[in-house]
Amino acid sequence: MKTYTRPLDLKNGRVDMSHGSGGRAMAQLIDELFARHFANDILAEQGDGAVLPPAHGRLVMATDSHVVSPLFFAGGDIGCLAVHGTINDVAMMGARPLYLSAGFILEEGFPLADLQRIVASMAAAAREAGVPIVTGDTKVVEAGKGDGVFITTTGVGVMPEGIDLKASNIKVGDKILVSGMLGDHGVAIMSQRENLTFETTIQSDTAALHTLVVAMLESVPTLHALRDPTRGGLAAVLNEFAHASGHGMVIREAAIPVRSEVAAACELLGLDPLYVANEGKLVAYCAAADADALLAAMRSHPLGRDAAIIGEVIADEHAFVQMETAFGGRRMVDWLNGEQLPRIC
């Protein structure tokens, strides 16, 4: 039987190159760390891949590589973020997330205690969301060729009958909604990097949004489109949808929910909340007639309590995104041109 001379030193041990070699050390890392935390029957088969029951309906597949720095931040860590981020990508298509895979790229010398903390956090996030991690892979790179740990998660889900969310559904007159306060994740990361402390700690909003999406689709099955405003923030989502639908968008600054601490931190850090990443929020488009019902459905869900209607889709051959400012003027909300927040997710 597969036995190891001594158990993995999860207190003081470190990742070394042998943990990626395909030999005994790698088998031990998988047995004593990954398999123990991710514990489920499918993973326990330890094949080259996972065998899963048939899924009825169209499939959805989404992937995200996570390189957030720092690895641990107020409100979360790279582990739960990697689970939530990919679940959300599947959910934004209107699909029900079923399974996750996880590929780890570890840097030689990374403390096993930190790795365990991250793996435990992933496992807890997957369990809470009801989406198991069914297969994975581990590679190790030399010190100085990585940055602690990078995690790529891929999600597979099924699309319920009749659901069809996409940019081309968006019509002139559609209302634009957001599910809550914007900017929390990006500001939590940036204030940690800059070593800023505020009166209250700003926490990342990292969360799995699939049950919110279910509630929204139950209320308004004809929802037009969904997207989570991660990298590039709300501005990126609005511009992508404007580009893809060929319509203009107008939002109202006063209607956009932003915590006062986040607004203050953004001023201090020179950030615009419209461009700051969120990890537990979504943007939704629906027909004007459905907007109140959708808003009510969102507000009845714990992750949509602060949902708001922030604007609408207008006819505009240039497909511009504009914002009515608090002072009554209008300004363009362009794509982010340079780099605002590197390694935010």
Add this chain to the structure above:
Amino acid sequence: MKTYTRPLDLKNGRVDMSHGSGGRAMAQLIDELFARHFANDILAEQGDGAVLPPAHGRLVMATDSHVVSPLFFAGGDIGCLAVHGTINDVAMMGARPLYLSAGFILEEGFPLADLQRIVASMAAAAREAGVPIVTGDTKVVEAGKGDGVFITTTGVGVMPEGIDLKASNIKVGDKILVSGMLGDHGVAIMSQRENLTFETTIQSDTAALHTLVVAMLESVPTLHALRDPTRGGLAAVLNEFAHASGHGMVIREAAIPVRSEVAAACELLGLDPLYVANEGKLVAYCAAADADALLAAMRSHPLGRDAAIIGEVIADEHAFVQMETAFGGRRMVDWLNGEQLPRIC
């Protein structure tokens, strides 16, 4: 519409942090590089994920992170390797690979010309295999926090009715087969790293094995188990299967196909071909009565021309792997204990 001031400089340009920011530069990289090469209707939808037709039967999911160094080597590169490796993981379960996702972690400063070469190679490998890349993600890390490019691919496939390949199928008396010459990939990488030249260049065997698996299953539907001997080589596969099945294994050194150049290079590099990675080979277990039919099916396929029966499964409560040497003795073939070949895939 989404327009860019100037096209991506694919000749002299380099990856910068803005290519991972979620803004315009990232959109341009996706449009002008990834989407152009991976061109398919599903990817063209540019959602948060890919919507795929219903798949009938059990699903299979496999993932692999690729960190091979160097990125370009005799016979391949990280791009085609990332496609082949994950297709093979799906195929080793007996499943038909259908779709791939690709997550890129790019290092700031990486030449766009090299990235294009890698992406074009991935696209060609996916096209040749008939397994499209339907969704992806791009992240950028600062210079010195990565190593050019890491690629995590995830594959989804469907399992044909009645197929059930797994270690616990393996029975005493089963024959052990390999599909061809062992050690090519690992030796190609190592000789490139060590700057060794041999009379003939040893090429990586990187290849997608799913059509070979189809031919094998058509011939012997009751095949017991399959695995590709990548990291850790043949020795790792034999030990994993011995451990999981609870049986011993005996292989005959003289029966194991190894090119003479590879054997010579292994001597020079201090490597044992049993532990060297392959990227286009598989190990198969079947009932003794089926072995000749299986061997014939393998040899009729271009990727199984040099297939051989190399040993059998024996009763052994210790589940040891042993080898009858060319000199008539027997030696233990243990797991690799330390690190033999870092970053081989």
